[in-house]
Amino acid sequence: MSIPHGLLTLLRSGPMYGYQLRSEFERATGATWPLNIGQVYSTLTRLERDGLVVGHEPDGEGRQRYEITADGDDAVRTWFARPVELGDRPRDELAIKLALAATTPGVDARGIVQSQRTATMRRLQELTRLKREAPAEPPPEDLAWSLVLDNLRFTAEAELRWLDHCESQLARARARSTSPSVPHTTPTEEIVR
Structure with a gap:
């Protein structure tokens, strides 16, 4: 499962902070693949480093919203267009x-x-x-x-x-x-x- 692509896909609907992304991801997948909030934020950090999302200044409650960039949107489109290869899946x-x-x-x-x-x-x-x-x-x-x-x-x-x-x-x-x-x-x- 590509957590980065999942988070990028969710961000296409608008800026969100980490807890919102985790909740939306779990809602969409029926909590089948629960995400650790630390995993969400470390993934967002990597996505920001790679120019796929941009983080905004934290709000009054210290929550930082993230927004998908044009490169992030391109990455999602490419991900959806590419079939999943058997070798891309985790080892069984x-x-x-x-x-x-x-x-x-x-x-x-x-x-x-x-x-x-x-x-x-x-x-x-x-x-x-x-x-x-x-x-x-x-x-x-x-x-x-x-x-x-x-x-x-x-x-x-x-x-x-x-x-x-x-x-x-x-x-x-x-x-x-x-x-x-x-x-x-x-x-x-x-x-x-």
Whole structure:
């Protein structure tokens, strides 16, 4: 998730200070990716350094509003126009964990799959409950959360399918490693015998 691009996008609607940006970001994403206020301000500092936002003088309460610049607006347009590449996404901790578990002696990779499947199923049930409670045609202000919720549900469903695949592969590998060695023959060799 590109926090800088998310904050820049929000600033297109007008100047805001850090707490407003955090609230708007969490509202738009249904608080799926909560932001630490320190993360917001450190990101704003970098965006200002890079000329993508400009900070105004603090108001009477010490709040500094930030405004997007023309370069910042160009950066948002470019971000929206560019597809997200698989390599642009963060590393998948579960995939790394299972890959290492499958090749590390003494680690119960199948147990990890089962534990993750249970957790993912619970998460999917919760997401499905939230979807059922949401209006079938969300009002415009809830559309962003509805899209994020659908993404989370579809991702959980895909993870369950992938875990099934992992379990199947692990079972095959285990069967191969415990079965007696059988000479491999091709169909032609079978006929010749």
